[in-house]
Amino acid sequence: MKRSFNMVNVLLAVTFLSHITWAVKGSSHCQQTDPWEIRPHSVSITEFGAVGDGVTLNTKAFQNAIFYLNSFTDKGGAKLFVPAGRWLTGSFDLISHLTLWLDKDAVILGSKNPDDWPVVDPLPSYGQGRELPGARHRSLIYGCNLTDVIITGDNGTIDGQGSVWWNWFQSKTLNYTRPHLVELKNSTGVVISNLNFLNSPFWTIHPVYCSRVTVHNVTILAPLDSPNTDGIDPDSSDDVCIEDCYISTGDDLISIKSGWDEYGISFARPSTNITIRRLTGHNRNGSGIAIGSEMSGGVSEVHAENLYFFNTSTAIIIKTAPGRGGYVRNIYISDVTLSDVDTAIRFNSNFSEHPDEFYDPKALPLIERITVKDVRGDNIKVAGLLNGIEGDSFRNLCLLSITLNVTSESPWNCSYIQGYSAMVSPETCEPLKESIYPTHYSDCYHLSNHLHSSAHRHLSKETMADIQC
């Protein structure tokens, strides 16, 4: 393959890199409470009559156990222990200062009866269920208004048995939007670790309106052809850290969101300070890391590094559309290894699904300061499909040190975008040809910008409308 790096660029880059730190330094682990930390009180689900035979419905046992443990929330909290066994259940609610512990060979199974997944109001930042107008099913494991909640264990499994839902979706016989496997709403101090999450009916782990969320060392699996089974979807949430995960599903591995069109715009709660590290995974019909398409409350300060995606449709994507409004800014993605990927980097500005006809087609998203750096890829079909919106601003996209082994005749296809590059092979498209060095370095997003810009982010939260649980 012909290397087309300009020697001047290489020298300038080396000079700059030796003086300024691009990489996001600091702790390379999420701050987290130790999941092995002993809660002062602990009960086993078997004490509440649960039967782990995979057949008996244990919803009442989970609800009763958690109702009992509620009396310990102001006494240091409690642990609900789920031993080895197959524990069939419908949706149940978590409480603050709770550890839900799934022991080795413990499997929580989602009921296949939709009546065991109650119907609740749509999220205010979506206005509608995501798939159907009106209400939506509540997640299997649900929490709202909580602080200090831990879902962990010794490699236990939460299996949504989602195939019934995928079939209802495909046969268009759903009455309401499908449920997530785990949803935490308006909660602070959430840790999800050391477990397997399988076969979610819809998105797998969905923190929405949350702060301080850690997802660490989890495996998320769903069949490659299962519809919309995203792995982790931080939504209008801040201070989220996701690390050491393996995800293989039917849709995006991680998708960062912040509400849908006019509902997301007026709810105005962004996703910000999202860290993703050491993520491995693949899918056939989705991306490795997505932002959007619901990004109307804004997405900023996303740092992702040490990513390995294989046999994936798209590695990194920003999805948006006229009507979304909002912004995606200050995104830094580095140290990415790709094998057998259709498209390495994509801006798709034509996600034209809207909640209803009241969206404002003039509400254009602002996309700026997106840095993608240190990407190596083998057997990539297309390097970049980067299509902005005519009359809109997609600016300061910076590509640095990218080497892709591309099979397509036209590796880049760019329109309505602006940015800079250095050391990119195959050679970038025209709108990105101008070199980052020496004069455009400060137009590109990197660490020093991050520290500066996160300082003011909590201001708008004061005005947040009440969230119904």
Ligand SMILES: *[C@@H]1O[C@H](CO)[C@@H](O)[C@H](O)[C@H]1NC(C)=O
């Ligand atoms: C979020 O939950 C807390 C309780 O943890 C509650 O005080 C607060 O009002 C809730 N926020 C909203 C916007 O509903």
Ligand SMILES: *[C@@H]1O[C@H](CO)[C@@H](O)[C@H](O)[C@H]1NC(C)=O
């Ligand atoms: C990750 O999870 C597995 C399975 O639960 C556990 O054996 C392992 O110790 C965990 N690793 C870390 C670093 O926590």
Ligand SMILES: *[C@@H]1O[C@H](CO)[C@@H](O)[C@H](O)[C@H]1NC(C)=O
């Ligand atoms: C954890 O569980 C999964 C699925 O049951 C299994 O494949 C894996 O080997 C287990 N890992 C450890 C560390 O026990």
Ligand SMILES: *[C@@H]1O[C@H](CO)[C@@H](O)[C@H](O)[C@H]1NC(C)=O
């Ligand atoms: C949808 O509603 C109909 C009529 O109430 C019911 O028979 C059917 O089971 C429901 N389907 C689902 C997937 O909830």
Ligand SMILES: *[C@@H]1O[C@H](CO)[C@@H](O)[C@H](O)[C@H]1NC(C)=O
């Ligand atoms: C970003 O979030 C992490 C938790 O993931 C937190 O430790 C850190 O303080 C946050 N940074 C800022 C600048 O708020």
Ligand SMILES: *[C@@H]1O[C@H](CO)[C@@H](O)[C@H](O)[C@H]1NC(C)=O
């Ligand atoms: C891929 O996903 C999109 C949107 O989720 C869907 O419309 C399409 O049918 C899927 N394609 C395949 C091959 O599964």
Ligand SMILES: *[C@@H]1O[C@H](CO)[C@@H](O)[C@H](O)[C@H]1NC(C)=O
């Ligand atoms: C991708 O899938 C193909 C076909 O299943 C397989 O031959 C190839 O080894 C896979 N690539 C990687 C990196 O796993």
Ligand SMILES: *[C@@H]1O[C@H](CO)[C@@H](O)[C@H](O)[C@H]1NC(C)=O
């Ligand atoms: C956007 O998608 C619609 C259909 O979903 C299509 O008609 C239109 O041509 C697309 N626009 C662009 C610019 O690709």
Ligand SMILES: *[C@@H]1O[C@H](CO)[C@@H](O)[C@H](O)[C@H]1NC(C)=O
């Ligand atoms: C990609 O690189 C591999 C070696 O890493 C080489 O064998 C292969 O021919 C290259 N393919 C293309 C299309 O350049």
Ligand SMILES: *[C@@H]1O[C@H](CO)[C@@H](O)[C@H](O)[C@H]1NC(C)=O
């Ligand atoms: C870029 O993509 C557009 C839309 O898919 C297509 O019409 C156009 O021909 C492509 N341009 C190049 C140079 O490949």
Ligand SMILES: *[C@@H]1O[C@H](CO)[C@@H](O)[C@H](O)[C@H]1NC(C)=O
């Ligand atoms: C959550 O907090 C909001 C706002 O204070 C309140 O309206 C709602 O009832 C609370 N829900 C629960 C279950 O505590």
